[in-house]
Amino acid sequence: MLRSASLCAAPTRLATMHPMTDKKAQQYGVTPQSVDFNDWYNEVVKKADLADNSPVAGAMVVKPYGSALWERIVRWLDDEFKAADHESLIFPTLIPMDFIMREADHVEGFAPELFTVNKIGTEVLAEPYVLRPTSETIIGHMWSGWLNSYRDLPFLHYQWGSVFRAELRTKAFLRTSEFYWHEGHTAHATQQEAQAEVRMILDLYHRFCRDILALPVVRGEKTASERFAGAVSTFSIEGMMRDGKALQSGTSHYLGQKFSRAFNVKFQTAAQAEEFAHTTSWAISSRIIGALIMTHGDDKGLMMPPNIAPTQVVIIPIGRKDNFGEMVAEGDKLAAELKAQGVRVKVDRRDGVTNGFKYNDWELKGVPVRIELGPRDLESGVLVVKNRTGDDKETLPRAEVVGGIKARLDGIQAELLQRATDFMLENTVTVDSYDEFKAAIESGKWVRAFHCGDPESEKAIKDDTKATARNVPLDDAEFFAEKEEGVCVHTGKPAAYGKRVIFGRQY
């Protein structure tokens, strides 16, 4: 619950500049981003009705609006996976604990955050289970039984579900002890094929973020110290939030033969040799909703990109008691015309709530387009239209609004992507000295710098600045891909990777 804690945590700040000291502000709206980004985020999640806290530590309840959003995310991705010939399947939530223990790096990464089931009724289990933190192990186990010949490959599998990781500090959508995702798991006969899969998925994620969520993201490879526990190589898409922090928004891992060796996933080749499969895993989680909130949101609340918005257009019938019903009926007619074009539209038929209240309500929820429809408009054949992205209302002929609705939505989609891209570029600086590096990080920016690749140096930088290497952009990444040689900004040694690394503070 959003109790007094967040408002009282820092009394000195509160006393001087917290707008919640104002009665009206306390009741309506959210804390401005510039005052306290954390408060802003927590309040938006609550007030826009995306999620609520549950009695279970760190586990949220996703409310209908949040669920509608997640369902749209799931649907789009699921269609794409299937279009790329992947098949879904369903694995148990419980995994034998010893499975997790079989791959050394995997254990080390996950052991501290495992929920363990060691009792059924009153009977203590000799071999406990864990609630899956991810399913490479149990899937590897099953694959070993399914795989005989190279002709069986590739396995192109994925499942939708939730996983459990007991993080010590949680935050709705960004880091919850149970979260929702798909996990892709594929097995291939060759390294090349597996690596092509990893890359194909990373690109799919990139398209999803760019075209559907209007999130500019940087495709790149993680440095060794930031790899998935058990991966040979990890690739990520990184987005910049409006506070300048980075959010890893999706990952795609090449696991080599590490898991196939641990779970005996092997096959006979055409040359009659025995070989271990090359496997991959990849995921986008409910965390992506956090990215959506923090990339596009403003002081009025959420801003939903039209391509993902559960509701794209809201119609507000405006009338008095005697003609409100008539206006609602007109709104329904208009809605039907928009729906016929495939637009997701709602008519706000609530009576006894003032128009101003409705405007603010839908702005908080981030609905891209609002149409007002009142007696005056009806009389003159116009509609009042307002985009969530701007401040101005437009009065336009009804036919123009109806006919131009798709273009309007596309325009908003493009505007959001452009805005977020500009923000990311404006808040990324290229530096060649460690002093500049520290100053830039301190001011909440991303840094592009040369690095020697030494994990010890990365650790030292993190201890010093709280910034980590986000990724090394791919050669064909949309941003920051330039090839360059230089010396490490931290150690002065020759730079690794042949290009600059993105550093930033992260969620």
Next chain:
RNA sequence: CGAGGCGUAGCGCAGCCUGGUAGCGCAUUUGGUUUGGGACCAAAGGGUCGCAGGUUCGAAUCCUGUCGCCUCGACCA
């Protein structure tokens, strides 16, 4: 997990220090007036004071434990 803060009506809070009838604003319900950017008047309903122990004649208030939330730190595929 370490340090700090906070749990009182749906939301935001006061009351706690100094133990003695549980309050305020908003929201809700009803009636009326309103309605093109967060309406107004009137009346009404709503609370095991997070939970469990303890001290006391008596606990929202004092003590202990515990659960949950927030911030900083550590951790974070």
